[in-house]
Amino acid sequence: MRERNAECHYHAGFRNHVSSEALPGALPQGQNSPQQCPYGLYAEQLSGSAFTAPRSHNLRSWLYRIRPSVVQGAYQPMEMPQVATAPLAERMPDPNPMRWDPIAFCAGDFLEGLITLAVNGDAQAQQGCATHLYAFSRGMQQRFFYNADGELLIVPQQGAIEVRSELGLLEVASGEIVVIPRGIKFQLNPLAGHAEGCRGYVAENYGAPLELPSLGPIGSNGLANPRDFLAPSARFEDEAGDFTLVAKFGGRFWRASLDHSPLDVVAWHGNYAPYKYDLATFNTINTVSFDHPDPSIFTVLTSPSDTAGVANLDFVIFPPRWMVAENTFRPPYFHRNLMSELMGLIHGEYDAKREGFRPGGASLHNAMTPHGPDAATFEAASQAELAPRYQSNTLAFMFESRYLFQPTPQALSSSARQRDYGSVWQGLASHFTPHTTPQFTP
Structure with a gap:
């Protein structure tokens, strides 16, 4: 495998317009799709919003890659019974409080270790979300994945992960989060030294892309600061072989064959990219x-x-x-x-x-x-x-x-599932004393 800029290099700022190239001069100058791109690359735009979305919410990146994404085999359905998408066949939300212990590690990769806990809304209507748990112990090897149903907010709990994406590499430890926008191809693996297993949580957001909340009376500072969000630098793989691209589309999983790594973007610019954030x-x-x-x-x-x-x-x-x-x-x-x-x-x-x-x-x-x-x-x-x-x-x-x-x-x-979860409140006895004078200091 031939890789460039394999180490992690990051750009700061929440959804800044980033320009990044793994080879000098790979980014075209003056226009996004010239008649001939540098190094014989292909220009491909990845849009995360409608073309006519307001400028403040318009999300897109231009990718300059070795092969365009259309170079792949036909999609075939595949079974992933442990992952569900809203709406479920029977819509029966339950008002009872519920709690679960951590799930056991599986011997497979991130996709095989992904289990849906609960869903809401409707993925095809672009409303609501799904919540998943993951627990896996090996890398995705020759498999890559993208989600057409929603963006993924991943919260590692145990073990650090590496996210190898079209736009670059992110290393994410417990106490950090990573967001992978809708449609971006990636591979998620245990970071070196964490082969004992990785576990955590995933929110699959069907709705509007995640953004920073308005601060209102708090003012201009506080909560999460834009400069602390980090996007990856360009990094590419030029490798031939037998690869599989897995897609989540319309609530189902599909797979297509590839004769090359899809992480072949040599340069990119835009504001639609994976990003990580340190909760500390x-x-x-x-x-x-x-x-x-x-x-x-x-x-x-x-x-x-x-x-x-x-x-x-x-x-x-x-x-x-x-x-x-x-x-x-x-x-x-x-x-x-x-x-x-x-x-x-x-x-x-x-x-x-x-x-x-x-x-x-x-x-x-x-x-x-x-x-x-x-x-x-x-x-x-x-x-x-x-x-x-x-x-x-x-x-x-x-x-x-x-x-x-x-x-x-x-x-x-x-x-x-802790079926006795409700018992944690049963010891809350009455302390009512109607015949005493309250002692309260305002």
């Missing part, structure tokens, strides 16, 4: 007086819907942070919410659960399903001394959506 760079906003700001202050990325302020998909994190609120029950409060929440834990403990919520596991609370701290957390936090405390051993996140999540049949029947 998130500038957390929190109260310095009393009570809780709403958890929307922890939003890293959002996919807006056609209703202002109501997200198709939010990616929200609960990172290490100072807890200083006075006269306040500090863990997340008891809550019923219009949005549906699917939660994961990357490492440590989540401050609303004393036990049972394990790194690599997941929980689901659909719209208006009550949830909150378990009995042990409530009792401890109600009596705790309210000195300033740094919440250090934690990194949890939520995939939050306006649409109800429907767990897949395999998720409902999985041995990893």
Whole structure:
């Protein structure tokens, strides 16, 4: 295999217009598709939005590649029964709170280790999302993949991964995320030294591409900063052989044969590319007086819907942070919410659960399903001394959506499902004392 710029080189900034070339002079000057491209390359535009989308939301990159993407075999259907797409045949969302333990590693690659947990919306209507878990132990070797149904937000929990894409290489560790836009071809492998296995979470976003949330009264700084998002530099493979391109299209999986690596883009420019983000760079906003700001202050990325302020998909994190609120029950409060929440834990403990919520596991609370701290957390936090405390051993996140999540049949029947999850609240006894005088300091 002949590779150029095999090491990771990144461009900073969220959806900046990037120009990158692995060979000097490979980018045409002055026009996107000249009659003859440098080095005998082919020009190919990859559009992630409608041509007529507003300039601020128009996504496209020009790729200069050794062979155009049309050089491939015919697509044939393939079976991937463990991966589901919305809508499911029977739409029966469940109001019960649910929780799952981490799934076991499989001996296969990323695609074989991918299992759908829950879906909502409708992929072909470009609404909603799917949530998946992955646990795999080997690379994709001669296989490559692209998703025509939605962009992929990947959250590694254990083991670092490398994402070899058409536009370059990204190395992503636990505590970081990577977003692979709709249609971009890639290969996902364990990073060298992580052959013991890689595990994590995936949100497949059918709706509008993820973007940074508006800051409103927060001002111009805070939360995720654009400069901390990193896109890859151009890197190409010029290799002949027997390869397979797997596509997810219309809820089904398809495969086509290739006689060359599809990662043969020598240069590119545009704003439609994979990107990674280190969650440790998130500038957390929190109260310095009393009570809780709403958890929307922890939003890293959002996919807006056609209703202002109501997200198709939010990616929200609960990172290490100072807890200083006075006269306040500090863990997340008891809550019923219009949005549906699917939660994961990357490492440590989540401050609303004393036990049972394990790194690599997941929980689901659909719209208006009550949830909150378990009995042990409530009792401890109600009596705790309210000195300033740094919440250090934690990194949890939520995939939050306006649409109800429907767990897949395999998720409902999985041995990893904690069927006694609801019991964590059964110890919440009545403390009602109607004949005492309240002691409260405002």
